[in-house]
Amino acid sequence: QVQLVESGGGVVQPGRSLRLSCAASGFIFSTYAMHWVRQAPGKGLDWVALIAYDGDKKYYADSVRGRFTISRDNSKNTLYLQMNSLRAEDTAIYYCAKSRSGGYSSPFDSWGQGTLVTVSS
Amino acid sequence: EIVLTQSPGTLSLSPGERATLSCRASQSVSSNYLAWYQQKPGQAPRLLIYGASSRATGIPDRFSGSGSGTDFALTISRLEPEDFAVYYCQHYVGSPPFTFGPGTKVDIK
Numbered sequence A: 001q002v003q004l005v006e007s008g009g010g011v012v013q014p015g016r017s018l019r020l021s022c023a024a025s026g027f028i029f030s031t032y033a034m035h036w037v038r039q040a041p042g043k044g045l046d047w048v049a050l051i052a053y054d055g056d057k058k059y060y061a062d063s064v065r066g067r068f069t070i071s072r073d074n075s076k077n078t079l080y081l082q083m084n085s086l087r088a089e090d091t092a093i094y095y096c097a098k099s100r101s102g103g104y105s106s107p108f109d110s111w112g113q114g115t116l117v118t119v120s121s
Numbered sequence B: 001e002i003v004l005t006q007s008p009g010t011l012s013l014s015p016g017e018r019a020t021l022s023c024r025a026s027q028s029v030s031s032n033y034l035a036w037y038q039q040k041p042g043q044a045p046r047l048l049i050y051g052a053s054s055r056a057t058g059i060p061d062r063f064s065g066s067g068s069g070t071d072f073a074l075t076i077s078r079l080e081p082e083d084f085a086v087y088y089c090q091h092y093v094g095s096p097p098f099t100f101g102p103g104t105k106v107d108i109k
Helices: none
Strands: A003-007 A010-012 A018-027 A033-038 A045-050 A058-059 A067-071 A080-084 A092-099 A106-112 A115-119 B002-008 B008-013 B019-025 B032-037 B046-050 B064-070 B072-078 B085-091 B104-107
Touching: A003 A092, A010 B064, A018 A092, A018 A115, A033 A067, A033 A080, A033 A106, A045 A067, A045 A080, A045 B085, A058 A067, A080 A092, A106 B046, B002 B085, B008 B019, B019 B032, B019 B085, B019 B104, B032 B064, B046 B064, B072 B085
Parallel strands: A010 A115, B008 B104
Antiparallel strands: A003 A018, A018 A080, A033 A045, A033 A092, A045 A058, A067 A080, A092 A106, A092 A115, B002 B019, B019 B072, B032 B046, B032 B085, B064 B072, B085 B104
């Protein structure tokens, strides 16, 4: 079955960087668009970024554009999120999520368990 | 950007009762590209409904979705103890951002 396992979270000071990873298994990773979604403590879901199945197209929420970079390595079945210039408001659980189909306009049918990022001095 | 609002914020009901949750979009959601997710404390969200009314794999038939254009609803016909959770709607039409609504919490009365 589909499995998504995030890693790389932790406590980081404001202005520093962190890279999250999401290891995928149980499906043909290279044929699906993938997303990052975050959830601040006690808050709702906040879409962060999308990458096309081949890595060719990437989209970002306004709140992270220019600071975060989504990427993927289809040979390793792994999704990444490079987060630079971190701010306190980036504190959240970060989930990777799989598109239900290969295209962008598709719901998120599988989610990882999430990794917690805390930005604090 | 499409903005989604959900109502009510909290719904207090008893097991066995019917729950109706609302999701309203700031502009028409074409092709009914509207999904519903369930999230329980400490867990990741789970896809319930997509295309406004299609149940995802393994979702019980007590969950149903309806609506079109700007007004959508999620109905749980008879609440089971495991259904008490937070429910989010989301659109996935066109290009991102694929925004979520603020959520409706269904709790035990």
